[in-house]
Amino acid sequence: MSKPTDSEVVVVTGASAGVGRATARAFADRGAKVGLLARGEDGLEGAREEVEAAGGEAVVVPTDVADPDAIETAAETVEDAFGSIDVWVNNAMVSVFSPAAEMTADDYRRVTEVTYLGYVYGTQAALERMRPRDEGTIVQVGSALAYRGIPLQSAYCGAKHAIQGFTESVRTELIHDDCDVQLSMVQMPAMNTPQFEWTKSRMPKQPQPVPPIYQPEVAARAILWAVDHGKDELWVGRSTVKAILGNRIIPRRLDNYLARGGYDSQLTDEPVDPNREHNLHEPVAGDFGAHGPFDSQARDRSYQLQASMHRRPLAVLAGLATVILSVLLGWQATSADDG
Numbered sequence: 001m002s003k004p005t006d007s008e009v010v011v012v013t014g015a016s017a018g019v020g021r022a023t024a025r026a027f028a029d030r031g032a033k034v035g036l037l038a039r040g041e042d043g044l045e046g047a048r049e050e051v052e053a054a055g056g057e058a059v060v061v062p063t064d065v066a067d068p069d070a071i072e073t074a075a076e077t078v079e080d081a082f083g084s085i086d087v088w089v090n091n092a093m094v095s096v097f098s099p100a101a102e103m104t105a106d107d108y109r110r111v112t113e114v115t116y117l118g119y120v121y122g123t124q125a126a127l128e129r130m131r132p133r134d135e136g137t138i139v140q141v142g143s144a145l146a147y148r149g150i151p152l153q154s155a156y157c158g159a160k161h162a163i164q165g166f167t168e169s170v171r172t173e174l175i176h177d178d179c180d181v182q183l184s185m186v187q188m189p190a191m192n193t194p195q196f197e198w199t200k201s202r203m204p205k206q207p208q209p210v211p212p213i214y215q216p217e218v219a220a221r222a223i224l225w226a227v228d229h230g231k232d233e234l235w236v237g238r239s240t241v242k243a244i245l246g247n248r249i250i251p252r253r254l255d256n257y258l259a260r261g262g263y264d265s266q267l268t269d270e271p272v273d274p275n276r277e278h279n280l281h282e283p284v285a286g287d288f289g290a291h292g293p294f295d296s297q298a299r300d301r302s303y304q305l306q307a308s309m310h311r312r313p314l315a316v317l318a319g320l321a322t323v324i325l326s327v328l329l330g331w332q333a334t335s336a337d338d339g
Contacts, residue, residue: 009082011035011075013065013122014092016043016283018193019141021050021290022216023089023223028056030224035078035085037063037071038092040283057082065092065118066110075125084133087227088126090119090163091141094280095156097201097266103155107200110280111155116162123170123183130181137182137227140167141219144187144235144243148254150210151262152203171232184226187244188219189237192298194288200278205267212239213298216290218305225309238304 014020016038028051051058061074130136146164149157190209
């Protein structure tokens, strides 16, 4: 993960906090030049300091990804600062915790504009620059919820499903055009990010990620690996694998399972602060960093991800183990016959 890439130019949307913040820092660890896009200027400045402390370079571009003109301006700013963009990571998101019956048209519109159309506009801006060079990588930070919807997050689940369909469609066009731009989607599990402190909610209790919870650095490692290995899609975490495969095999049973437990699993025992701020339309002031409030519950590694990243060596080891076991069993059988 630390190969020398001091000429690598990377754009990360939603870079002020959470997965975007951890991803920007991970690219900086290997010397990349990073364009940091988000709305919250306090968080962007914190991200810039971390990137530079890690040995990378950074340019801060306050951007609302729901505005396609702002995305285009941001791309131009990054290229003016660092040159051609090699990697574009679409990650910015907003959500609303609410039953669908209580959602407003504005809620749905805003979540869709940021969490889905923000990816579309980012992809278009990246492709406009990468296609003429016939190289580059675009990463869509997805979710198990791109395949499996859950209660209380209908707008977010809808946006993630839309990203999945959009990405598959564009990938087929790139293949048709014999274009070597890589388009990847990394499907994430529940992450310990600050979004649960500022996401708009109509629920009586504070929201939380559905356990098992992973640290954002796990997501960052997966994103870098997908970039380095040209992976079309990467599933992160055993819970993601279970959700995606389960939805293929027993979707109606999952409907009933989530109907019974999907509310409580997303809520803590703490009542919601009546003065709670949310970031649906405007960023919440302050620098929240990469981690949310669930450090004590969050895992800093995924053995499933490690296995996916080292599939070939593991297959070789499994083959060797099979050979050794066969030899031992054969030796035991021969000894028994001699006896």
